[in-house]
Amino acid sequence: MSKDEKRRGRGPEASIDRGSYEPPYVQLVGILRRQIAAGKFRAGDRLPSEPQLCSLYQVSPMTVRRAITILLDQGAVVTTPGKGTFVRPLELGTGTFRLQELADLLANSGRTAVRLLQTRVIRADERVARRLSIKEGQRAIYLRRLLFRDGDPVLYHQEYLLYDPKRPIVEAEMEATSLQGLFAGRGGSDFKGGSLRIEATALRELEADLLGGTVNQPAFRLIHIFYDYKDRPASWGWFICRGDRISFGGTLGLWEEK
Amino acid sequence: MSKDEKRRGRGPEASIDRGSYEPPYVQLVGILRRQIAAGKFRAGDRLPSEPQLCSLYQVSPMTVRRAITILLDQGAVVTTPGKGTFVRPLELGTGTFRLQELADLLANSGRTAVRLLQTRVIRADERVARRLSIKEGQRAIYLRRLLFRDGDPVLYHQEYLLYDPKRPIVEAEMEATSLQGLFAGRGGSDFKGGSLRIEATALRELEADLLGGTVNQPAFRLIHIFYDYKDRPASWGWFICRGDRISFGGTLGLWEEK
């Protein structure tokens, strides 16, 4: 698909290929990244100034600016007004893990199934009340689900939902709520966003039984709070997944997965 | 174009404040985000076209474009050429976890200490050879470190490094290698980047002993490979951290931590 990757073998500088399908600012990002990755500019070094880059690569200031901005929020460089643009050193704190693996586990809805284990209206105890910002004793919905991949149970999900008497939730809907649209990505959900937290844990008896694992086996617990469009916490819950079934990957610095 | 005020009818509820220290494109990002978060535009809805946004907020196409681009890589919208810009539904797969917690654990170098437990030159077995892309039997450096926070052991680190006879590593250097500059963020490292993977595990006897935990206690294993500027894998290793000492957080969708 990318057959016009030309070798610009000689000279320290590559140049912008105007005939390429790749826009100049993308090419410039690539050129600068390669120069950094090749060690031409090391951590702490200053990059050429923006006017210099303009004349070096024959592009307008705006195009240089776009490229720099991209490097900036890729974390490759830092800029300080009046001084210059500098190559950023590796910092572990900037590393991130993606949840893509979790989504992959549940992609392809044909291979995925949800079994609703339990659904009941409960009275919020102190813990639930605090998480959902309601009063103790108020109603909430408690759900337990088991998610299958190719017939194998892979995720155990427990969730507390705001109870809204004006909008009762149908059973069929509950299988989808916060899964459809969250996992598959299609169909709008009623949530505007949420916060996540991942913990290391071990399977308890029930969880081991449901997930076909052994008691005390290492596992991930993924805790979520989703908020509705009125900023109310509308869902609090957690997924349990066997540690030998999933792990989460990410990259650091200029490294791109190959 | 007509500069008549045809925006009186269904005008924007917010407008760009030219006197603000916040540049117009940032304000526009905020305005659109708030409208989405408030439910004015729901998942799947189409945003006003870029020319419409230009006249709505009296900014140039380039400014609108910058705002849209930001929303785009914030994951808030998706764009399809020829059709429009659409609000993106929540997708769990887009969630990310930050390693900030890990960096925080080791911030403030005054409270942090590194104890080198072991350092020896070894012959690479099959596993090490594969990870470092060297031949079996070749030399490599094996390190074991214990990292303390306020006197408490918090991280156990094992690492295999490329052995370079031309550049022997001093002991003092080893305490810093891949920690200084990776954690503290100052001082350039010799690595251009790396890949990370996080696993759920349980403490083994040695690890429990070192970290002051109990055997089989839940824990995280953070595996890393760092690459040098010649794209060689120069460091392979992993950190062990008690599960009750750390967890990793992140957000999803339009939610911002408050």
Add this chain to the structure above:
DNA sequence: AAGTGGTCTAGACCACTAT
């Protein structure tokens, strides 16, 4: 005063999609 990053304008052209 000169250089640097940061921002913005007011158009232009292109490729794509729908009618």
Add this chain to the structure above:
DNA sequence: TAGTGGTCTAGACCACTTT
């Protein structure tokens, strides 16, 4: 044909830092 996103130009102004 008209509308849409995507890109680009060739300047301009500002705030900041260094000399």
